[in-house]
Amino acid sequence: MTDPERILLAHGGGGQLMSRLIHEHILPRFHNETLSELTDAASLTLPAGEICFTTDSYVVKPLFFRGGDIGKLAVCGTVNDLAVSGAKPLFLSLALIVEEGLELAVLDRILQSVSDAAAANGVSIVTGDTKTVERGSADGIFINTAGIGVRLPNVQLGLGRVQAGDKVLVSGTLGDHGMTIVSQREGIRFESQLESDCAGLAGLTCRLFESVPGIRFMRDPTRGGLAATLNEIVEGSRLSVEILEREIPIRPEVQAAADMLGFDVLNAANEGKFVAVVSAETADECLRVCRSHELGGHARLVGEIVPTRDVPLVEMRTKIGGRRIVQMPYGRELPRIC
Amino acid sequence: MLDRIDRARKTIEEACESIGRQITVMEVCGTHTVSIFRSGIRSLLPERLKLLSGPGCPVCVTDQGYIDAVMQLADRDDCLIATYGDMIRVPGSDGSLETRAVRGNVRVVLSSEDALQLACENPDKAVVFIAVGFETTTPATAVVVKEAAAQGIQNFFVLSGHKLVLPAMRALLGGMNDRIDAFLCPGHVSVIIGSGAFAEIVANYGRPCVVAGFEPVQIVEALAEICRQLAAGKAELKSLYGAVVTEKGNLAAQRIIEECFDPVDGYWRGLGKIAKSTLALKEQYRRFDAFQRFGVEDGPGRENPGCRCGEVLCGLIEPIECPLFASRCTPQTPIGPCMVSSEGTCSAWFKYGRRR
Incomplete structure (x- = not known):
């Protein structure tokens, strides 16, 4: 058996190898006129309206996980940042930092995944870059994507618009991505049905923004999960949030994995969900629109914005009727001992 | 579920009313503490019923001297530290494992098996497993010690800080905290040692002991059972966790602990030195003992100033x-x-x- 073809430092060196990599592995997957010209900068014609522009870098271990991989994540994550800003995503850049020694077949799989996710979300990859770094300087591959979108007309979002009485909507089950990644990390090997929720939300959010007014604020609860997003809402609005534990959609297998490891699902990352603050009058309609979309089938109204008593807080009414505070997570959950 | 909660709350309220003074119940297990907070149980209890969290969190009861021994080993270039996740941020007298992890010789493991595996994968390093926890985690350590012995693995070591629950409960009742009226006994530990193990606490100290699982409903019902006993002037042993806890416990797990470990006097944070409360590797497994191999000691350490x-x-x-x-x-x-x-x-x- 021959050794698999691997990325060499020279693949990023600007010479023949790099040219082959681009023409044989990258361009065929992203054929569009802008990219094929291989100019130093993409020239884009944008529709009228306010431009939204975002960037994010993706590092994930393992590179492939149930429900997705780093390529899909790199597209969906940036698409979602635009989506929750009320924009229709249009164009993405794709920058790869590849570690020397990565199998070319692995890179191919990731690129195909980028391509599939871009097509699914209606965005074009219009510019890009490839760098290689020495073995040990990266974890296989790091990806950066930047995205441009155009804000939908009449969408105005901001924490300043949030009012007491508004409802908090989540678009689906929580913690799926975070618990999937943790359970698949090196060292944790329990059998599980967990699957990441990695998905681009623009189809759902655009439908929602186009059909219902009264959406005040939206964010994708990635790192830090629902707990972090709600605490950001509280911090930015100086109002408080009260959520109902019984309304929070969590898959039983996600809850079981979290319980086993001593994690709080509210702190676990999501990659295909949004949290929205919506006016009380439009809340039911928002819920109906979400549930009409394949990515919003488990959407729920989980709580509401309430006036602040002493200090702004996120509080939860628990299933047994008690109350507790939901804090901003520390940033790294530690599996516990027993 | 809510009607069970309501019934239990009613029992608690009536009992507290009839007792007419403050009642203090200690939950010994850290997982109970988390479940009590996470489910907001405290907000449902009358003010007269006070819940105290006892010495049941393995990381918390581990003495500063032990933590400092871990840091000494982490500073060695020939050692690879395998630790459960929640140990890595515990501050020693000088930094934590987290601050040392940048050197690349600290690995978080989720099981003792993973630590042994690490030793097999890193034959040029001495892999030291930071073995802490109560009767729940001790059998897993014992299993890998026996496995390492059977396989003749030379580079695997155990820094045993394993502790026993009962000596700590005795120490508390023997003068350290006489305000404790009853114990909510740990669920996981009871699976191993059996609910019957707490009979001596009931008999010798006259304190109700109720074993419960971690579902909020069961915890509230256990508190109701405790209050009912206290109001009736009784002290009994009761287990509400019948689904997984038996009276005698897991005999195979108890046996393997006995095969590998001897109870010795040990240091606990806050409780000090408690006789026969810590588990040390038996003579025949001494060659896996990291204390001996590296000449570090588990003694009373210097607490961080001001920490209570x-x-x-x-x-x-x-x-x-x-x-x-x-x-x-x-x-x-x-x-x-x-x-x-x-x-x-x-x-x-x-x-x-x-x-x-």
Whole structure:
């Protein structure tokens, strides 16, 4: 058996190898006129309206996980940042930092995944870059994507618009991505049905923004999960949030994995969900629109914005009727001992 | 579910009313502490019923001397430290494993098996397993020690800080905290040692002991059972966790602990030296003993100045009575171990209970 073809430092060196990599592995997957010209900068014609522009870098271990991989994540994550800003995503850049020694077949799989996710979300990859770094300087591959979108007309979002009485909507089950990644990390090997929720939300959010007014604020609860997003809402609005534990959609297998490891699902990352603050009058309609979309089938109204008593807080009414505070997570959950 | 809660609350309220004084119940297990906070149980109880979190979080009860021994090993280039996740942020006298992890010789493992595996994968390093925890985690350590012996693995070592629950309960009742009226006994530990193990606490100290699982409903019902006994002037042993806890416990697990470990006098944070409370590797497994191999010691360590974790662990103060709580000591910048572990009392108070 021959050794698999691997990325060499020279693949990023600007010479023949790099040219082959681009023409044989990258361009065929992203054929569009802008990219094929291989100019130093993409020239884009944008529709009228306010431009939204975002960037994010993706590092994930393992590179492939149930429900997705780093390529899909790199597209969906940036698409979602635009989506929750009320924009229709249009164009993405794709920058790869590849570690020397990565199998070319692995890179191919990731690129195909980028391509599939871009097509699914209606965005074009219009510019890009490839760098290689020495073995040990990266974890296989790091990806950066930047995205441009155009804000939908009449969408105005901001924490300043949030009012007491508004409802908090989540678009689906929580913690799926975070618990999937943790359970698949090196060292944790329990059998599980967990699957990441990695998905681009623009189809759902655009439908929602186009059909219902009264959406005040939206964010994708990635790192830090629902707990972090709600605490950001509280911090930015100086109002408080009260959520109902019984309304929070969590898959039983996600809850079981979290319980086993001593994690709080509210702190676990999501990659295909949004949290929205919506006016009380439009809340039911928002819920109906979400549930009409394949990515919003488990959407729920989980709580509401309430006036602040002493200090702004996120509080939860628990299933047994008690109350507790939901804090901003520390940033790294530690599996516990027993 | 809610009607069971309502019934239990009614029992608790009536019992507290008839007893007519403050009742103090200690939950020994850290997982109970977290479940109590996470489900908001405290907000459902009458003010007269006070819940104290006892010495049941393995990270928290581990003495500073042990932590410092871990740091000494982590500073060695020939050692690879395999540790459960919640140990890595516990501050020693000088930094934590987290600050040392940048050197690349600290690995978080989720099981003792993973630690042994690490030794097999790194034959040029001495892999030291930071073995802490109560009767729940000890059998897993014993299994890998026997496995390492059977396979003749030379580079695997265990720094045993394993502890026994009952000696700590005796120490508390033997003068350290006489305010404890009853115990909510640990669920996981009871699976191993059996609910019958707490009979001596009931018999010798006259305190009700009720074993419960971790579902909020069962915890509230256990508290109701405790209150009912106290109101009736009784002290009994009762298990509500019949689904998994038997009277005699897991005999195979008990046997393997006995095969590998001897109870020796050991140091506990806050409780000090307790006779025959810590588990050391038996003579025949001494060659896996990291204390011996590297000449480090588990003695009374120097506490971080101002830290009152010890008193928190004995149930003598509540976290908010510590001047460092939520000011200098937070989950971001923990000064004491009770703020580090997700099961730590201070961490649970900070995360779920605090109303500034």
